[in-house]
Amino acid sequence: MMHLELVTDLSAPDAESKPDLCTLGERPRERMLLYGPAVLADVELIALLLGGGRALHRARGVLDAVGGLAGLSRACPQELRGISGIGDASATALAAAVELKRRIDRLELPWGRQLQTPRDAELFLRSILHGASQENFIVVGLDARQRVRLVRTVAIGTLTRVEVHPRELFRPLLRGGMHSCLLAHNHPSGDATPSEADVLLTERMARIGLFLGVPVLDHIVITDNSFVSLAELGLLPTNLDGLDE
Known part of the structure; x- marks a missing residue:
């Protein structure tokens, strides 16, 4: 005698078993x-x-x-x-x-949320910088509780470099009364390793931020799949030495 089984599971196939x-x-x-x-x-x-x-x-x-x-x-x-x-x-x-x-x-960016760690900053910035074919330099203004209050694209460069002027970076922060800031830019090459120019720029902007009373808390270099925090690498100066160089 032939036995028939009634198949009642009509749910969608999962990603591993979807039909050809x-x-x-x-x-x-x-x-x-x-x-x-x-x-x-x-x-x-x-x-x-x-x-x-x-x-x-x-x-x-x-x-x-x-x-x-x-x-x-x-x-x-x-x-x-x-x-x-x-x-x-x-x-x-x-x-x-x-x-x-x-x-x-x-639309899903965490406006007003605290960015307390480099990972918090990376998650916030990825939606802005993901997929960019040129280097984009971003500044994020924070209030006294490190909540996002301002985001500006300061400069857009080429595939391998971008030029940033302190005036363009700090002007919106000062006008907006920001307490501190984060810097970020992408590397379209896919390698998040900071270049020598990245390190020198970070040191200069961090010292200017200290002088102006808007300290730079971190500089995040981001790619589509990775990121590097210059603060975690110990590359953010904590004094004004070398500001006039």
């Missing part, structure tokens, strides 16, 4: 409607943004051309438009999705 794309007829839209967006692979999500014919094939081409999601987060519409099968509509749709993600991340 081809077994479902390569239909990301139906998979999202059935199981939700979390089970879709990166290429499927991009295919939904692209739409039209051979969307999965074109989506794979995009990821291959830009070097994965990290590359996509840094790609401009003009660069995307140069990929085979990607026209103006697709390029701008992808760029718009990336920009929306950045804006959503900023």
